[in-house]
Amino acid sequence: MLRVRFAPSPTGFLHIGSARTFIFNWLYARHGGGTMILRIDDTDVERNTDASLASIFEGLRWLDLPWDEEYKQSDRLGLHRRMAEAILQKGLAYRDFVPPQAAEGEKSGAHGTWLFNAEMREMSREESDRRAAAGEPFALRFRVPRDAEPHIRFSDAVFGPQSKATADIEDFALLRSDGMPTYHLASCADDADLRISHVIRGQDHLTNTFKHVLIFDAAGVEPPRFAHLPLLVAPDGAKLSKRRHGPVVSVTTYRDAGFMPHAFVNFLCLVGWSPKDDREVMTREEIIDAFSLEGIHRHNAVVNFKEDDPFDPKAVWLNAALLRSLPVEDLAGLLLPFVRGAGIAVEPAKMAQIAPLIRERISLLRDALTVGDFFFAAELAPYGAAELIPQKGDAAMALRALECAREVLPGIEFSHDALEAALRAAAAHLGIKTGQMFQPVRVAVCGRKNAPPLFGTLEALGKETSLARVGQAIEKLKP
RNA sequence: GGCGCUAUCGUCUAACGGUUAGGACAGAGCCCUCUCAAGGCUUAAAUACGGGUUCGAUUCCCGUUAGCGCUACCA
Known part of the structure; x- marks a missing residue:
């Protein structure tokens, strides 16, 4: 059974890198007829906020890619603690009574990677139990099997075979001294319990995966299949971050600017994944059909935003194409x-x-x-009289054109074809080019030179507004 | 510092070990045209560097360089 999950932590707004991770999970689930799970990883009580949680749901709902099941880690703490307890009972974890601040100093003095505190790791079970029973706070640490297991290996669906020496993996924490599970423990416990078959997440978790394999092994559970995604980076190469790049990386910024959810999804798919042919504008169904883990790249991709323009030009183009269709x-x-x-x-x-x-x-x-x-707008934004003057013409020509328009317009029906016929006839009557007739009228009603097609514009504006604006233009041109 | 990962046009990307290294966006030019768009055509633009292996390397191996990630009782 194919089951995937997206597991955001509610510590900030939903950013586009997270959105892409969600999208890839969703596509993989839909492609394989599996189940998409949303799990809120809220074990960091200090940093969680309700505003963030709301923002994440807002962003995800906007994407319009519905998920099938929903969980919250804080509802499942018993499960996490049971797994921690089981690992402790097997002797694969130990209690660490060193207060966090003290541990910090110990680690900063270490060259290379800090691995463990020997006193804690080798403490007798009796002493450990006694101190715990006495109420002394402790963190629970994983006892990394450096002798029994020289290397940890797994095969990543994107990055291929991965291996790391256990001698380079520190005795990481499973439980904090306040009893809350760490990300590593909670994530693995929930992935196991929810029978997650594929963990598709950002490459920033690639090296964490060795720890996760260790946890799954200790719990006697078959690890899921892993697929790590290359990261989205800013034009300067730095990982996209809420703190450094601000709202330009927030999903709601795209929504508020008027992106279509599907155009946004289409864009994000094309960053870090390719259908391997030349298709770019794709429907949701086409993407689902074409999606595979094999099409995912191994290198980071730049989201090409600028200071004055927060959106990647390709995303904008994709959206424009969708709007036109x-x-x-x-x-x-x-x-x-x-x-x-x-x-x-x-x-x-x-x-x-x-x-x-x-x-x-x-x-x-x-x-x-x-x-x-x-x-x-009821009133046009101010514009200069010179704007009214057509190509190869002068103010007098503009004035004649507008006065002629003022004369003929009242008597006709304001429909595209009637307007076109009348204004073309007017140009012929005045002996000027059609462009020289249309341009002054266009500027008169739109207030600028570049605007949508004239006849439809006049029709939409209506007779009253159009004539009023033509009249105002004539006033501008009179000496 | 330690460990891990990565490297094709400005950006996103394609290329069983054999291609004039392809496409898209952005750029430039032309066409179309009542302006602006849209659309059509054309154009410029890349295999980080150095060694191997091979008849032949963008592709496989090693090194260098650069970038990124992890190195928390954050996720």
């Missing part, structure tokens, strides 16, 4: 809450008229606010 009525529905969220009152019918005009001009949903600002 949407039926216009769907796009209008997506745009509506974005525009309204900016405090602009707009009716669905009007949004439906605007959507096809801006759809090839926006990459993110929020771009509608800038690309289509003149549709939403």
